[in-house]
Amino acid sequence: MASLINIGLSGLTTSQAGLHTTGNNIANSEVAGYSRQQNIQRAKGSLQEGQVFIGTGTTLGDVRRVYNAFLDAQLQTATSLNSDSTAYLGQVTPLNNMLSDSNTGITGALSNFFSSLQSAANKPTEDASRQLLLSNAQALSGRFNSLSAQFKQQNNNINGNLGTMTSRINELTSSIAQYNEQISKASATSGQPNELLDQRDEAVRQLNELVGVQTVERNGSIDVYLKNGQSLVLGKTTNKMSAEPSASDPTQFAVKLQRGSTTMDVTNSISGGEMGGLLRYRSETLAPAMNELGRIALVVSQQLNSQLGQGIDKNGEFGAALFGDINSDKAMSARSTPKVGNAGSAALNVVIRDTGKLSTSDYQVTFVGPGADKYQVKKLPDGTDMGTFSTNDDPAPVIDGFSIDLRAGTAAVGDSFKITPTRNASAEIDVVLTDAKRLALAAPLTATSGSGNTGTGVIKQPVLTSVLDIADPAQRLELQTGIKYSTPVRLVFGSETTT
Incomplete structure (x- = not known):
C-alpha cells in the first residue's frame, strides 16, 4: 500500500517545483525572447490492492512554454514591417528637410537666379545687374553640386549599411542553425529545451529586424527563407549573404546570396526589415530624386545657353554659354x-x-x-x-x-x-562664363523705319527662328566661344526701307 507520507511528499515536491518555475518566470521577465513557463502535473502510477488501484501521489509531468505559434508569427511579421518603415523614415526625413529648406534646397537658389535674370533683362546696360546674375548663377550651380554630393554620400552610407547588415544576418542564421542542432539532440533524449527554443525564436525576431523572412518547422528544426523563397537556413546548414558592387551599376551595392557554388542577386526580391527599408528608399526615393535633380540641371543649362546663344551681349556679339556643355565628351560617356x-x-x-x-x-x-x-x-x-x-x-x-x-x-x-x-548632371553643372558683359540680354534683330518713309506700313519686331542644336558639336563650340554679330540687313518695300 502506498505510504501517506510519500503521497504528501510528492505533493510538496510538485508544489515546490511550481514555486521554482514561478520564481524563474519573475527572474526572466525582462529577458528578451523569454516565454513564460508553467508546470504540468500528472498522477503517479497506482498500486493494485486486491480488486482496486490506489493512487501513489502526484508528479511533475512537464514544464512547458506558454507559447502561441500564430501570435509569434504575427510578432515576426510586425517586427519586419516596423523595421522597414523605421529605416525608410530615417532616410527620407533628412532628405525632405534638406530639399524643403530654402537655405539648402534648390527652390531658393532657383528663385534668386530667375529674379536676378529678370532684373538684368530690365536693365541690360547696368553692370551691377549683370554681375548679380552671374553671381547667382554660380550660387545655383554650387547648390546643385552640393545637393548631388549629399545624395551620393547618402547612397554610400546605404552601401556601407548593407555590408554591415549582411554580416549580422550571417551571424544570426549561423546561430539559428546551431540552435536547430542543439534542440534536435535535446529533444531526442529528454523533453523540450524551453530556453533553447526561446533563444531560437529571439534570433529569428532579430533576423526579421534586418530582413523579412518566413519560417517553416521541420522535424523540430525551423527552416528560414527570404520572402522570394530562397533559403537562408535549412536545418543545420546556412547560405551566406553578402553586399558588393552591382554588376550593372558599381555605385550601388547589390545583395547576393551564395548557395553552394552559385551566387545569385536577390536585391530586387528583398522586402521587410531594415535592409528592405533601405533598398526601398534607394529605389523609390533616392535614385529618382538624384535623376530629377539632374534633369532640372540639364533643363536649366540647355534652355539658358540656347537662349543666350540667340541674343547680343554688351560687346555687340552673339552671346556665349553661361553653363558648361551638357554634351561634353566626359558627360556623354559617364551616362x-x-x-x-x-x-x-x-x-x-x-x-x-x-x-x-x-x-x-x-x-x-x-x-x-x-x-x-x-x-x-x-x-x-x-x-x-x-x-x-x-x-x-x-x-x-x-x-x-x-x-x-x-x-x-x-x-x-x-x-x-x-x-x-x-543622374550625374547636378554634379557636373558649372558656370563657364566669367565676364558679365558677355551675357546676351539684347535681341539680335530689331526693326526701325527708314527716315524717308511716307507710308503707314509698320513692320513687327523680327524673331530669330533658328534654334541651336545641343547635340551638334559645331554649334556647341560656337556657343562656348561666341559668334561675331553680323552686319545689319536692309529690307526694301517698294521705295521704303526698314533696317
Missing part, C-alpha cells in the same frame, strides 16, 4: 555603364537631344543578334520595352530625349549597359 562580364569592348555615348522629353528613369541597353548590330532599350525598374534599334541608324533614334551612339569598340550579343541620362 553609360557597361555590365561587368560583357564579352565585347563597346563603349557608349549618351547624347541629350531634348531636355524637355527626359524622364527620371534609368534604362538598360542590351545588344541582340545575330551580329550585335541591334540593341534593345528597356526602361527601369519596370522593364518597359522602349524598342529595338540598329547601330547603323543615322541619325540615331531619340528615346525619351536622348540618343545612344557607339563611342568605341565592338559589342557582342548579350552585352548590357545601364543608361543614366540625368
Whole structure:
C-alpha cells in the first residue's frame, strides 16, 4: 500500500517545483525572447490492492512554454514591417528637410537666379545687374553640386549599411542553425529545451529586424527563407549573404546570396526589415530624386545657353554659354555603364537631344543578334520595352530625349549597359562664363523705319527662328566661344526701307 507520507511528499515536491518555475518566470521577465513557463502535473502510477488501484501521489509531468505559434508569427511579421518603415523614415526625413529648406534646397537658389535674370533683362546696360546674375548663377550651380554630393554620400552610407547588415544576418542564421542542432539532440533524449527554443525564436525576431523572412518547422528544426523563397537556413546548414558592387551599376551595392557554388542577386526580391527599408528608399526615393535633380540641371543649362546663344551681349556679339556643355565628351560617356562580364569592348555615348522629353528613369541597353548590330532599350525598374534599334541608324533614334551612339569598340550579343541620362548632371553643372558683359540680354534683330518713309506700313519686331542644336558639336563650340554679330540687313518695300 502506498505510504501517506510519500503521497504528501510528492505533493510538496510538485508544489515546490511550481514555486521554482514561478520564481524563474519573475527572474526572466525582462529577458528578451523569454516565454513564460508553467508546470504540468500528472498522477503517479497506482498500486493494485486486491480488486482496486490506489493512487501513489502526484508528479511533475512537464514544464512547458506558454507559447502561441500564430501570435509569434504575427510578432515576426510586425517586427519586419516596423523595421522597414523605421529605416525608410530615417532616410527620407533628412532628405525632405534638406530639399524643403530654402537655405539648402534648390527652390531658393532657383528663385534668386530667375529674379536676378529678370532684373538684368530690365536693365541690360547696368553692370551691377549683370554681375548679380552671374553671381547667382554660380550660387545655383554650387547648390546643385552640393545637393548631388549629399545624395551620393547618402547612397554610400546605404552601401556601407548593407555590408554591415549582411554580416549580422550571417551571424544570426549561423546561430539559428546551431540552435536547430542543439534542440534536435535535446529533444531526442529528454523533453523540450524551453530556453533553447526561446533563444531560437529571439534570433529569428532579430533576423526579421534586418530582413523579412518566413519560417517553416521541420522535424523540430525551423527552416528560414527570404520572402522570394530562397533559403537562408535549412536545418543545420546556412547560405551566406553578402553586399558588393552591382554588376550593372558599381555605385550601388547589390545583395547576393551564395548557395553552394552559385551566387545569385536577390536585391530586387528583398522586402521587410531594415535592409528592405533601405533598398526601398534607394529605389523609390533616392535614385529618382538624384535623376530629377539632374534633369532640372540639364533643363536649366540647355534652355539658358540656347537662349543666350540667340541674343547680343554688351560687346555687340552673339552671346556665349553661361553653363558648361551638357554634351561634353566626359558627360556623354559617364551616362553609360557597361555590365561587368560583357564579352565585347563597346563603349557608349549618351547624347541629350531634348531636355524637355527626359524622364527620371534609368534604362538598360542590351545588344541582340545575330551580329550585335541591334540593341534593345528597356526602361527601369519596370522593364518597359522602349524598342529595338540598329547601330547603323543615322541619325540615331531619340528615346525619351536622348540618343545612344557607339563611342568605341565592338559589342557582342548579350552585352548590357545601364543608361543614366540625368543622374550625374547636378554634379557636373558649372558656370563657364566669367565676364558679365558677355551675357546676351539684347535681341539680335530689331526693326526701325527708314527716315524717308511716307507710308503707314509698320513692320513687327523680327524673331530669330533658328534654334541651336545641343547635340551638334559645331554649334556647341560656337556657343562656348561666341559668334561675331553680323552686319545689319536692309529690307526694301517698294521705295521704303526698314533696317
